[in-house]
Amino acid sequence: MKAVLYDGAGGPEVLRLREVPAPVPAPGEVLIDVAAAGLNRADVQQRRGVYPPPPGASEVPGLEVSGRIAAVGDGVAGFGPGDEVCALLAGGGYAEQVAVPAGQVLPVPAGVDLATAAALPEVAATVFSNLFMTAAVQAGDHVLIHGGAGGIGTMAVQLVRAFGAVPMVTAGSRAKLDVARALGAEVLINYREEDFVARVREATGGHGADVILDVVGAKYLARNLEALATAGRLVVIGLQGGARAELDLGVLMRKRAAVIGTTLRARPVEEKAAIMRAVAEHVWPLVASGAVTAQVDKVFPLAEAAAAHEYFDSGDHVGKILLAVGTA
Template sequence: MKAVFYDGAGGPEVLVLREVPAPVPAGGEVLIDVAAAGLNRADVQQRLGVYPPPPGASDIPGLEVSGRIAAVGPGVAGFAPGDEVCALLAGGGYAEQVAVPAGQVLPLPDGVDLATAAALPEVAATVFSNLFMAAGVQAGESVLIHGAAGGIGTMAVQLVRAFGAVPMVTAGSQAKLDVVRSLGAEVLINYRDEDFVARVKDATGGRGADVILDVVGAKYLARNVEALATAGRLVVIGLQGGAKAELDLGLLMRKRAAVIATTLRARPAEEKAAIMRAVAEHVWPLIASGEVAAQVDRSFPLAEAAAAHEYFDSGDHVGKILLTMS
């Protein structure tokens, strides 16, 4: 099969397409003929050499795919060759075939075409596990979503709105803010020329955000804590702005607030399976009804993966970028 690898660490030019042996599904796994794969920031971080695959995971990048089941390994029930599915991966998605634990595989939501479904598993699992399973977002709460125009952000806005909470967002241009407004965002903050702490306080009558979903990390840590409401929860899922910063524990304690830091990729398969079951129960019906939708910006053929990464690096995209197979 054809698969994309990184020939060292660096820019998009390190992506190379190679012929490699196809995987064989082990016990509890299914083999998927990939129709499309989602591009995620974790793929870029792996390309840069700062986010290696977890032990035992494929060196091939790609954390989510859609496609048809080609074969099932021993002990798998509920799936059969020909089933159209999408899957959450620890790696291996930029390829024509991938083997994945069956617990991380879901049937397509009703009404979603096969290629578009590749835009769903990683963002749906990330957003639901962090905002609703870890941070416990409740109806009526205010939720600040940083980087709201990306794949995770556009899903977060829709799910926060769908569950009755108030989405507040930051993005870097008016065009991006206009898109997330159309998805349900109620407080729109251009981080390039506005102070998000002041805007959040103003929008909440001085109270602050009940929950903050942050992809920036160290650069925003102090300001995020300042923007939290009493008993607020800050969920850090990315380190685009660095990994180390000072934390004002006194302020955190006075607010009786919490900082939660998580990753999805390195979790054990059983934890990922539990998250995917929750996604199937709580998110898939919203997608089937049309209340929540995958946001796909652009698709590239697998052979043009370097161009897809170059486009991602530009920061011009809104929503997801996909790689499609022939």
């Protein structure tokens, strides 16, 4: 089969389309004929050589796909050949086929076309697990979402709104903030022009953010802590602004706050399956009803994966970038 691999670490030029052995589903796995794959920042970090796949995972990038089941391994129930599905992966998505544990596979939500479904698994699992399963967002909470116009951000805005909390976002342009507003964001902060700490305090009457979902990391750590409410929760899921920073424990203790760092990719299969079950229960009905939608910016053919990464690196995208692989 054809798959994209990285020829060393570097820029988009290191992506190569190659012929590789097709996977065979192990017991408990399903084999998917891939229709489309989602591009995520983890793929870019892997390309740059700073985020290798976890032990045992495919070297082929790609953390989410949609497609049709081609075969099932021993012990798999509930799925069969021809079923239209989407899946959360530890790797292997930039390929014509991928084998994945059945617990990480969900039916395509009603009303969503097969290709578009590739934009859902990773962002839905990341947002729901971090904001609702870990940070326990409740109705009425003020939730600050950094990068509110990206794939994670656009899903987070919609889910926060759908569950009765107040989405507040940062983004780097008026156009991106307008997208977040259209999805339900109530507080819009241009981080290039405004101090998000001051804006959060102003918008909440001095209360602060009950929860912050952060993809920046070290660069924002101190300011995020300032922006938190008493008993607030800061969830760090990315390190775009670096990995090392000093934390004022006095402020943390005074606010009785929590700083939580999480990743999804390296979690055990059982944990991922539990997250996907929660997504199926709580998020899929919202998608099927149209209350939450997949935000797709551009679709590139698999053979143009380098161009897709170049577009991602530009920072111009809003929502998800997909790679079209097979027939949707």
